[in-house]
Amino acid sequence: MFLSKSCLYGIRAAIYMASVEGNQFMSIRHISDTLDISFHFLTKILQTLTQDGIMSSYRGPNGGIMLARSPDAILLIDLVRSIDGDQIFTECFLGLPNCGNAVPCPVHDHWATIRTDIAQLLSTIKLSDLAARVNTFGHRLSENDILSSIKKPESQ
Amino acid sequence: MFLSKSCLYGIRAAIYMASVEGNQFMSIRHISDTLDISFHFLTKILQTLTQDGIMSSYRGPNGGIMLARSPDAILLIDLVRSIDGDQIFTECFLGLPNCGNAVPCPVHDHWATIRTDIAQLLSTIKLSDLAARVNTFGHRLSENDILSSIKKPESQ
DNA sequence: AAGATTTAAGACAACTTTGTCTGCAATATA
DNA sequence: TATATTGCAGACAAAGTTGTCTTAAATCTT
Ligand code: SF4
Ligand code: SF4
Numbered sequence: 001m002f003l004s005k006s007c008l009y010g011i012r013a014a015i016y017m018a019s020v021e022g023n024q025f026m027s028i029r030h031i032s033d034t035l036d037i038s039f040h041f042l043t044k045i046l047q048t049l050t051q052d053g054i055m056s057s058y059r060g061p062n063g064g065i066m067l068a069r070s071p072d073a074i075l076l077i078d079l080v081r082s083i084d085g086d087q088i089f090t091e092c093f094l095g096l097p098n099c100g101n102a103v104p105c106p107v108h109d110h111w112a113t114i115r116t117d118i119a120q121l122l123s124t125i126k127l128s129d130l131a132a133r134v135n136t137f138g139h140r141l142s143e144n145d146i147l148s149s150i151k152k153p154e155s156q
Numbered sequence: 157m158f159l160s161k162s163c164l165y166g167i168r169a170a171i172y173m174a175s176v177e178g179n180q181f182m183s184i185r186h187i188s189d190t191l192d193i194s195f196h197f198l199t200k201i202l203q204t205l206t207q208d209g210i211m212s213s214y215r216g217p218n219g220g221i222m223l224a225r226s227p228d229a230i231l232l233i234d235l236v237r238s239i240d241g242d243q244i245f246t247e248c249f250l251g252l253p254n255c256g257n258a259v260p261c262p263v264h265d266h267w268a269t270i271r272t273d274i275a276q277l278l279s280t281i282k283l284s285d286l287a288a289r290v291n292t293f294g295h296r297l298s299e300n301d302i303l304s305s306i307k308k309p310e311s312q
Numbered sequence: 313a314a315g316a317t318t319t320a321a322g323a324c325a326a327c328t329t330t331g332t333c334t335g336c337a338a339t340a341t342a
Numbered sequence: 343t344a345t346a347t348t349g350c351a352g353a354c355a356a357a358g359t360t361g362t363c364t365t366a367a368a369t370c371t372t
Contacts, residue, residue, distance in 0.1 A: 183347085183349090184349070200350090203350070215349045216346095217347045219348045220349080221349080
């Protein structure tokens with residue numbers, strides 16, 4: 001897995017938050033129930049995003065969490081950097097000990113290019129793009145198929 | 157980390173084996189001592205490579221392990237596939253549940269391209285390329301700087 | 313002020329990966 | 343045959359990630 005589960009959960013939550021009308025505080029419990037993600041685990045992940053200024057939270061009744069800025073001002077790479085760090089955009093491929101980069105191994109430059117491509121890709125994807133796709137095509141965010149929760153084939 | 161530690165260890169061991177003159181059985185103990193890798197852990201990894209026909213082993217005195225074919229007939233991707241599986245070359249990026257690929261998310265195609273690039277890259281690198289680099293430039297395979305083990309700064 | 317609701321924080325458990333240890337099987341040598 | 347050397351196999355431990363639970367702090371409602 002290139003991204004950690006924490007990161008995937010955070011991204012799914014962000015997509016969901018961006019996919020509903022109006023940017024209001026929404027309880028983490030609601031999100032975790034809807035997306036079928038562990039509440040406390042998701043709480044920690046969203047805390048990270050809040051601390052990094054991507055989301056903002058409010059305690060108490062009718063409190064919750066919401067996107068700190070417009071979904072088209074949040075890039076996929078922002079979420080990934082916040083949760084997984086940007087180590088994945090800088091780390092080496094073979095991890096030869098004491099490799100000072102001075103004499104690169106044969107994969108070094110190619111890998112650097114690929115890393116850049118990945119960062120580039122994630123920088124071009126806005127949260128709004130992902131949310132739009134979810135809304136338009138009914139993409140799944142949970143096993144339970146919440147967004148189009150009409151036709152879930154039950155028994156028989 | 158894109159590759160697991162097991163995979164990195166296996167690759168380092170393979171590079172070392174390819175970097176010494178003559179392809180003879182070499183004891184795993186020697187390799188693990190030289191590269192400063194856990195003996196039993198390395199044993200398991202090399203077992204996998206042996207089972208996949210990339211290396212061959214022999215028990216008993218003067219036994220050990222050796223490359224099953226010439227280092228220029230072993231590709232980096234062979235080692236990776238054997239140890240980490242080829243899941244990393246096929247798995248999705250966002251992992252949205254129930255995503256049937258029919259309606260791809262915005263990263264899908266780009267990620268597929270990048271995955272292909274990675275597989276392509278690993279397919280072009282021969283073990284002999286890596287070993288040559290080690291020999292020529294004295295690249296490090298262990299923290300202890302074995303290949304040029306002359307000048308390791310001791311106390312003072 | 314009291315109680316309910318909600319995020320924040322941290323302890324703890326389950327699971328996965330990584331690393332260690334013990335015994336076994338095969339082989340060579342004597 | 344006895345002994346030493348080596349890979350094979352599996353149990354076990356340590357560490358990291360993932361997931362659960364309890365308590366505290368903030369805020370609203372009454
Ligand atoms: S040359 Fe680059 S990719 Fe290769 S081991 Fe060194 S830092 Fe890693
Ligand atoms: S569209 Fe592709 S990358 Fe996106 S969630 Fe589905 S399988 Fe994964």
